[in-house]
Amino acid sequence: MQDPKSVAGKHGAPAEHAELLVIGAGPAGIAAAIAGARDGAKVVLVDENPVAGGLMGLDVPLFYGQRMTAAVHNKPRMVEQVLSAKPALEEAFEAGVDVRLGVYAWGAFVNGPGVQTLPGRVVGLADDERSWLIGFDRLVVAAGARDFVVSFAGVEQPGVIGARALQSLIATYDAFDGRRIVILGSGDLAVETAQQAQARGLEVACLVEVRDSAQSVTDLPVLTGHAVARAVGGPSGIEAVDLVGPGGAVTRIACDTICLAIGLVPVVELADVLGCRLAARGDSGGHVPLVDGEGRSSIPGVSFAGDCAGVPSGDGYGYRLDWVRAQTRAGDGRELVCLCEEVSRAELLGMQPPRYLGCPPPQGHDLSSMLADGPPSHDQMKRLTRVTMGHCQGRRCREQVALHLALASNLDPAEVPLAGYRAPVRPLPLTVLADADEEQVMRDRWEVWFGIPGQWTPYADIGTEREVLDDESGLGDHMHL
Amino acid sequence: MTGQKGATTVIVGGGVTGLSAGWWLARDGMDVVVIDKGIIGWEASGRNGGGCTHYQSQLFDEEQRLWPQMDQLLGYPTEYRRERVIVAINELQFARYRRMAEITRAMGYPSSELDPRQVRELVPLAGDNAVGAVHFHFGGHANPQRTVQAYGWALQDLGGRLMQHTFVTGFSTAGGKVVAVRTNRGEIGLDNLVIAAGPQTGRLLRLLGHDLPLAAGRAEMIVTEPLPLMTHGGVDGNGLYGRQTLRGNLAYGGGPHEWVEAGDGQAVARPSTPLLRNLARRLAELFPKAGHVRMIRSWAGIIENTPDGRPVIDRLADPGNVTVATMSSVGFGLSPATGHAIRDLVIDGRCRFTDLGKLRLDRFAGLDPDWAARRGWVPIAA
Numbered sequence A: 001m002q003d004p005k006s007v008a009g010k011h012g013a014p015a016e017h018a019e020l021l022v023i024g025a026g027p028a029g030i031a032a033a034i035a036g037a038r039d040g041a042k043v044v045l046v047d048e049n050p051v052a053g054g055l056m057g058l059d060v061p062l063f064y065g066q067r068m069t070a071a072v073h074n075k076p077r078m079v080e081q082v083l084s085a086k087p088a089l090e091e092a093f094e095a096g097v098d099v100r101l102g103v104y105a106w107g108a109f110v111n112g113p114g115v116q117t118l119p120g121r122v123v124g125l126a127d128d129e130r131s132w133l134i135g136f137d138r139l140v141v142a143a144g145a146r147d148f149v150v151s152f153a154g155v156e157q158p159g160v161i162g163a164r165a166l167q168s169l170i171a172t173y174d175a176f177d178g179r180r181i182v183i184l185g186s187g188d189l190a191v192e193t194a195q196q197a198q199a200r201g202l203e204v205a206c207l208v209e210v211r212d213s214a215q216s217v218t219d220l221p222v223l224t225g226h227a228v229a230r231a232v233g234g235p236s237g238i239e240a241v242d243l244v245g246p247g248g249a250v251t252r253i254a255c256d257t258i259c260l261a262i263g264l265v266p267v268v269e270l271a272d273v274l275g276c277r278l279a280a281r282g283d284s285g286g287h288v289p290l291v292d293g294e295g296r297s298s299i300p301g302v303s304f305a306g307d308c309a310g311v312p313s314g315d316g317y318g319y320r321l322d323w324v325r326a327q328t329r330a331g332d333g334r335e336l337v338c339l340c341e342e343v344s345r346a347e348l349l350g351m352q353p354p355r356y357l358g359c360p361p362p363q364g365h366d367l368s369s370m371l372a373d374g375p376p377s378h379d380q381m382k383r384l385t386r387v388t389m390g391h392c393q394g395r396r397c398r399e400q401v402a403l404h405l406a407l408a409s410n411l412d413p414a415e416v417p418l419a420g421y422r423a424p425v426r427p428l429p430l431t432v433l434a435d436a437d438e439e440q441v442m443r444d445r446w447e448v449w450f451g452i453p454g455q456w457t458p459y460a461d462i463g464t465e466r467e468v469l470d471d472e473s474g475l476g477d478h479m480h481l
Numbered sequence B: 001m002t003g004q005k006g007a008t009t010v011i012v013g014g015g016v017t018g019l020s021a022g023w024w025l026a027r028d029g030m031d032v033v034v035i036d037k038g039i040i041g042w043e044a045s046g047r048n049g050g051g052c053t054h055y056q057s058q059l060f061d062e063e064q065r066l067w068p069q070m071d072q073l074l075g076y077p078t079e080y081r082r083e084r085v086i087v088a089i090n091e092l093q094f095a096r097y098r099r100m101a102e103i104t105r106a107m108g109y110p111s112s113e114l115d116p117r118q119v120r121e122l123v124p125l126a127g128d129n130a131v132g133a134v135h136f137h138f139g140g141h142a143n144p145q146r147t148v149q150a151y152g153w154a155l156q157d158l159g160g161r162l163m164q165h166t167f168v169t170g171f172s173t174a175g176g177k178v179v180a181v182r183t184n185r186g187e188i189g190l191d192n193l194v195i196a197a198g199p200q201t202g203r204l205l206r207l208l209g210h211d212l213p214l215a216a217g218r219a220e221m222i223v224t225e226p227l228p229l230m231t232h233g234g235v236d237g238n239g240l241y242g243r244q245t246l247r248g249n250l251a252y253g254g255g256p257h258e259w260v261e262a263g264d265g266q267a268v269a270r271p272s273t274p275l276l277r278n279l280a281r282r283l284a285e286l287f288p289k290a291g292h293v294r295m296i297r298s299w300a301g302i303i304e305n306t307p308d309g310r311p312v313i314d315r316l317a318d319p320g321n322v323t324v325a326t327m328s329s330v331g332f333g334l335s336p337a338t339g340h341a342i343r344d345l346v347i348d349g350r351c352r353f354t355d356l357g358k359l360r361l362d363r364f365a366g367l368d369p370d371w372a373a374r375r376g377w378v379p380i381a382a
Helices: A027-038 A053-057 A075-085 A088-094 A163-172 A188-199 A269-274 A316-330 A345-348 A367-373 A378-385 A400-408 A441-446 A465-472 B014-025 B060-074 B089-106 B117-123 B143-156 B199-208 B274-287 B333-349 B371-375
Strands: A016-023 A044-045 A098-101 A106-109 A122-126 A132-142 A146-148 A160-162 A180-184 A205-210 A222-224 A227-234 A235-242 A250-254 A257-259 A264-266 A278-281 A286-289 A302-304 A334-340 B007-012 B032-035 B081-088 B111-112 B132-141 B161-163 B168-174 B177-182 B185-193 B215-224 B236-237 B239-243 B251-252 B258-260 B294-305 B312-315 B322-326
Touching: A016 A027, A027 A044, A027 A088, A027 A132, A075 A098, A075 A163, A088 A098, A106 A132, A106 A269, A146 A163, A160 A163, A163 A188, A163 A257, A163 A345, A180 A188, A188 A205, A205 A250, A205 B177, A205 B251, A222 A302, A227 A316, A235 A257, A235 B177, A257 B007, A334 A345, A334 A400, A345 A378, A345 A400, A367 A400, A378 A400, A378 B143, B014 B032, B014 B143, B014 B185, B014 B322, B014 B333, B032 B143, B032 B185, B060 B132, B060 B143, B060 B333, B081 B089, B089 B132, B111 B117, B117 B132, B168 B199, B185 B199, B185 B333, B199 B294, B199 B322, B215 B274, B274 B294, B312 B333, B322 B333
Parallel strands: A016 A044, A016 A132, A044 A098, A132 A302, A160 A257, A180 A205, A180 A257, A205 A222, B007 B032, B007 B185, B032 B161, B081 B236, B185 B322
Antiparallel strands: A106 A122, A122 A132, A146 A264, A227 A235, A235 A250, A278 A286, B081 B132, B111 B132, B168 B177, B177 B185, B215 B251, B215 B258, B215 B294, B236 B239, B239 B251, B312 B322
8 A cells, every 4th residue: 555645646747748858058958959859859948048137146056246237137138138149049949949048947856766756757947937847758958067166355245256157247148247357267267258358348457366377378467376365345346356466465456346267167956966976077177977978977868968067177176276275375264155154264164153153163173173073074064154055055155165175184175075956956936936736635635744643642642542532633743843 | 893992882873862862871971982874963863843842752841841951051052942833824724733732731831822913923924824823832943953063062072972984784792782883993892782873773673683663754844045033933834844043044844755765774865856846835825925035955854753653762671781762753852851861771771750661662562564565654666
């Protein structure tokens, strides 16, 4: 028999089905969608752009740093903008691909270890009003990459932005609200970002490099051997940046935007939520899904394409570690690592309980004693300090925290376990995520807990006539307090 | 055999129950080692609703006595806050919540009924759909993650040891007693053994020749972004359990479970599922004024249940130095009291402050060996 209180059979069928579902309408996603359609498959291609202005304000999915114009709140205009910025979508339409813009993929689920009750292989989708499930035969995730963030004093002010976010606001949205940019980093990403900005008539004040030489050949001015001492801001955000150079000399450079172009991080949220096997690969930008030559992951029918499967990242973690070390030296510890939960670098390394508790650090228990009790654990730091626990879902601090743990424990960053991702991988309102069409059986048999008769029977009643009365009263699980 | 130092008492399982027991024993000056297959408090102990109000338990009085003192006793914050409010959005729910008020009032714990206007005054996130609520002037809630760490640190401060990433492969017995526990990190000699290993407890007792009927299930919770604090964080109802955390997040669970394999002592997968949509729906019904609030994560925990859904807290007759505890999926809030009871069983051979006779293991003697399959309390085949 089946336990009537278990979840088995309580989820309805997905609202729709795609033979091939592609997530992400970048070059890799569009190519996969067109190839699938030409092979005769029924293809659905979803892309979250244009992202709701409210989400952009939370720095989701990229670190926009509040430097978008008000135009991003005009959804119809932004849809037009995205369509014109991605001419390849035209080809996808012509090939018969069902293209959906402004649709978020907030989760992906397949039966496997620990779950056998899903209504098939499904992806959770949502727009700004509602959510639904879509079943798939094959899934290609082309979720792209986001920006590696290293913190410095003043990083929380409007005008600190990631390179991919800046590129997106310039090229996809035409909605960048800045004029003069200082770019952190001097590798290919930094140079490519600078050129893109200049082509739009924006001013690039300089590139900043913590190493002693520029990391690529460029005519742009590069201040080598420098780190950010502080971002100087006013009511509307960044107004200048103080850079500290060799010997401690400080140079102030006027700018309204500081762009982090140190490195890219493959977006592996859905891969992790799905339970795909991942590997830490510094030369690919961090954790990536393990895939074969065709992009096929450890889960049958699920593939990864484009930057989310890995972005070339020079000498691996070494460059990012150099930035973390340099910015740690340039700071006084009060600079925020976790912007959502307001955890500073010193509070992170000191395992300081969160500020809302107003209590001192634990006496005799610190990062080194924690490392003596076991391998470094980002997840453990989350529960102690609340780092990586906020509304941006760790997009702005995750990699930096892992690098700090690697430095503190003298381990290769590849040995620090990935802090797990959890659905929904986009922070969406309860009313949007809510299942408006849930099955009647879900409503009828909903229990607070396991629905075991007698679990809440008072101890004194056990073995008495009253126990039988309690059970038969039907009060059951809703007696949970 | 490698050279792990032995201990007077070895506790298998670094969840709240094992950690609390270790802390109570260390307070008595005992040399304690707590071993865990992963990180302490990493399973259901650190992932639950944080409720501290278990009127059905014989340990209820002790739970209520201890929680207000725990921050001070442990020396670290647990984020404990007093009182519970349970909000009904239909008459059936209200009838059930009133019944709980009756039961607890008869036990000497006061509560009051709120009309819809009073509900909205006390619970700013509640809406026009509230038909009433019960305000329990006792009980409370705490932060599970901070509490497990507080137990762990308090135990270490008293000289106790934690061995994480250590899993049990067997026991050595001699003269009717367990004399050592065998682990992947060597053998640890002992005088007393406590097994409080959650879903693993059944497997470990089988190694000692005892049948402890348990089934493991996965349950899920959701968390929102922070909101301004309500005066009472311990508000739930509408088929949900949970609380507003001191940070301001709404953290709520409930709904159907899935029976899963308990595993063989290694880490198990804990996927969350689209059930988060059904939880979101009920949370938005409970708190209509929080409908716009964003969910930022969900998670799942694996919890064990006995056939009657009630704990086993017992000292075995043979081997004579083994105490066992499974809380049957309701362990966090009771943990201060459970640790005290286990301390008594280990040191005095019986619980001195209350009678736990109805929670003995031998109540399951003669149970149909197929009990779990007959009820459908088994994983669905892949």
